Amino acid sequence: xxxxxxxxxxxEVPQHALxxxxxxLDRTIWPNELPDAGTAYGMPTDRVRTLATxxxxxxxxxxxxxxxxxxxxxxxxxxxxxxxxxxxxxxxxDATPLLLTHGWPGSxxxxxxxxAPLTEPTDPxxxxxxxxxxSLPGFGFSGPTRSAGWNRFRTARAWAALMARLGYDxxxxxxxxxxxxxxxxxxxxxxxxxxGVHVTQLFSFPSGDPAxxxxxxxxxxxxxxxxxxxxxNKFSFNQVQSQQPQTLAFALADSPVGLLAWNxxxxxxxxxxxxxxxxVAIYWFTGTAASAMRFYxxxxxxxxxxxxxxxxxxxxxxxxxxxxxxxxxxxxxxxxIVSWHAFPAGxxxxxxxxxxxxxxxxxxxxxxxxxQFFAGLR
Numbered sequence: 001x002x003x004x005x006x007x008x009x010x011x012e013v014p015q016h017a018l019x020x021x022x023x024x025l026d027r028t029i030w031p032n033e034l035p036d037a038g039t040a041y042g043m044p045t046d047r048v049r050t051l052a053t054x055x056x057x058x059x060x061x062x063x064x065x066x067x068x069x070x071x072x073x074x075x076x077x078x079x080x081x082x083x084x085x086x087x088x089x090x091x092x093x094d095a096t097p098l099l100l101t102h103g104w105p106g107s108x109x110x111x112x113x114x115x116a117p118l119t120e121p122t123d124p125x126x127x128x129x130x131x132x133x134x135s136l137p138g139f140g141f142s143g144p145t146r147s148a149g150w151n152r153f154r155t156a157r158a159w160a161a162l163m164a165r166l167g168y169d170x171x172x173x174x175x176x177x178x179x180x181x182x183x184x185x186x187x188x189x190x191x192x193x194x195x196g197v198h199v200t201q202l203f204s205f206p207s208g209d210p211a212x213x214x215x216x217x218x219x220x221x222x223x224x225x226x227x228x229x230x231x232x233n234k235f236s237f238n239q240v241q242s243q244q245p246q247t248l249a250f251a252l253a254d255s256p257v258g259l260l261a262w263n264x265x266x267x268x269x270x271x272x273x274x275x276x277x278x279x280v281a282i283y284w285f286t287g288t289a290a291s292a293m294r295f296y297x298x299x300x301x302x303x304x305x306x307x308x309x310x311x312x313x314x315x316x317x318x319x320x321x322x323x324x325x326x327x328x329x330x331x332x333x334x335x336x337i338v339s340w341h342a343f344p345a346g347x348x349x350x351x352x353x354x355x356x357x358x359x360x361x362x363x364x365x366x367x368x369x370x371x372q373f374f375a376g377l378r
Contacts, residue, residue, distance in 0.1 A: 024257075026056070115133075204333045316340050
């Protein structure tokens with residue numbers, strides 16, 4: 001019998017919203033920029049202009065809608081908030097349920113490329129999966145959150161409730177970015193039902209104990225240097241969104257190019273513009289710039305904190321150019337890491353590189369790693 005709490009959903013942005021966006025793009029007031037500044041001061045005007053021009057003249061939002069609407073989508077209320085999700089079931093009776101969680105500035109579009117190979121693998125011996133792909137509370141089609149406190153912990157509880165509502169007694173959790181924070185917490189919260197956790201980052205940092213640095217490999221030292229570079233050069237988004245997201249939200253809610261510049265700073269130039277703009281457009285049309293940024297504030301101010309390491313079987317698939325996890329720190333926070341793969345850039349990955357959006361940039365590699373991990377847990 002159908003669950004009355006689950007309501008079918010379709011993405012249908014009205015034409016007047018597209019017309020308003022076009023008008024706003026045409027009336028953009030561009031900021032002053034020093035000659036030959038490059039990226040020294042932040043997002044360069046030439047990159048933002050190129051993306052904005054593509055958005056105005058070539059980007060096809062209706063194609064994004066059609067791609068999303070090709071899959072079953074639903075909304076349901078959990079803990080007082082509307083939650084949107086794709087629910088794509090495999091035809092295979094032996095399929096394993098998986099919940100896939102995106103991050104900021106991404107969306108459910110992150111995982112569209114993996115749906116077909118995970119649900120209907122061409123190899124009959126390859127594992128198959130039923131997929132649940134929710135929009136984080138306050139992100140995209142889940143709409144702006146109406147209450148405070150939506151951090152990784154509350155989101156994990158909502159995900160456990162969602163999977164129970166869908167009737168999944170045993171399931172896996174997959175995550176990227178914020179999803180790599182939510183998914184381990186889901187395993188901690190719901191260990192009797194979470195089969196395993198597969199993530200593309202394990203966000204474990206030095207504790208401050210000097211002994212932790214003794215005997216680190218050169219690769220680990222390089223990872224620390226990369227982390228320090230990111231903190232010194234790219235961390236402003238985290239600082240602002242963890243401290244004063246509402247101040248910035250006025251600009252992002254009013255200017256599509258402002259939203260584009262802010263969000264695209266973490267959508268690498270190697271990504272195709274249609275992928276970049278699909279995410280940015282979702283935030284624009286759903287009015288979720290402010291509520292999505294609040295996730296960082298809520299997480300930074302969460303009173304709830306882990307009391308010990310996770311114990312659910314955990315896998316890391318790590319890609320070049322992304323956050324480089326360090327095994328020593330990760331083992332401290334996760335005592336049951338059973339798979340650790342660091343993938344180099346290669347011809348099997350889109351554009352010859354794999355990065356933060358591996359489900360799109362390195363689809364086959366990520367799908368293979370997910371299959372291998374969960375097949376070993378059966």
